[in-house]
Amino acid sequence: MPPPASHFVHRAAWLRAAVLGANDGIISTASLIAGVAASGAGRGAILTAAVAGWAAGAMAMAAGEYVSVSSQGDSEAADLERERRALKNFPEVETEELTAIYQRRGLAPALARQVAEQLMATDALSAHARDELGLGERDVANPLTAALASAVSFSVGAALPTLVAFFASPAATVVAAPAASLVFLAALGALGAWLGGAPPAKPTLRVAFWGALAMAVTAGIGALIGKAV
Numbered sequence: 001m002p003p004p005a006s007h008f009v010h011r012a013a014w015l016r017a018a019v020l021g022a023n024d025g026i027i028s029t030a031s032l033i034a035g036v037a038a039s040g041a042g043r044g045a046i047l048t049a050a051v052a053g054w055a056a057g058a059m060a061m062a063a064g065e066y067v068s069v070s071s072q073g074d075s076e077a078a079d080l081e082r083e084r085r086a087l088k089n090f091p092e093v094e095t096e097e098l099t100a101i102y103q104r105r106g107l108a109p110a111l112a113r114q115v116a117e118q119l120m121a122t123d124a125l126s127a128h129a130r131d132e133l134g135l136g137e138r139d140v141a142n143p144l145t146a147a148l149a150s151a152v153s154f155s156v157g158a159a160l161p162t163l164v165a166f167f168a169s170p171a172a173t174v175v176a177a178p179a180a181s182l183v184f185l186a187a188l189g190a191l192g193a194w195l196g197g198a199p200p201a202k203p204t205l206r207v208a209f210w211g212a213l214a215m216a217v218t219a220g221i222g223a224l225i226g227k228a229v
Ligand SMILES: [Zn+2]
Pocket: 083, 086, 094, 097, 128, 132
């Protein structure tokens, strides 16, 4: 059994995606709420904007994630296909290539050659995918699962400021939604750091800073537009 610390990197990938989605949901929805509330709009307009922003954001995250995971899968498949053909047509060149890679990693030439030959005798494509292309060890994400996961994590984040806007008066919302959201963001930043095994102070401050900036800018724009129209 490896010590638990060795799993932080694996867990961090999923966690980072979930925490990022929730961060996005909180920041964009709270900014939208602050902007509309700062324009002097009523409760109906604020909640409409919040829910519309929530739906738009969740769909945009899902679409973006689906496209990005799919095209990464496409290019990995194309890389593997090129590698398969090279292994079939130029086995000696490919053996040399793998030998050189192991030498660069510190093996003596004869041993590097031996390792390359033995690994290629068992499963040449896997050996090249892993050590030449850097593929294989990590599990390939399913595009639909990834899309759903980002939509859900965005929605969890978006729900928080929307609930604040639902319960607070329109006048109080301008301050309450961003203030509550900063607390949510800081808590999420600390939680993410703690689960990922990193010290929490820096990530917490970073996410709170960018959240505060986003909400302040949007509230400022909302107030200007509220005066102008
Ligand atoms: Zn190769």
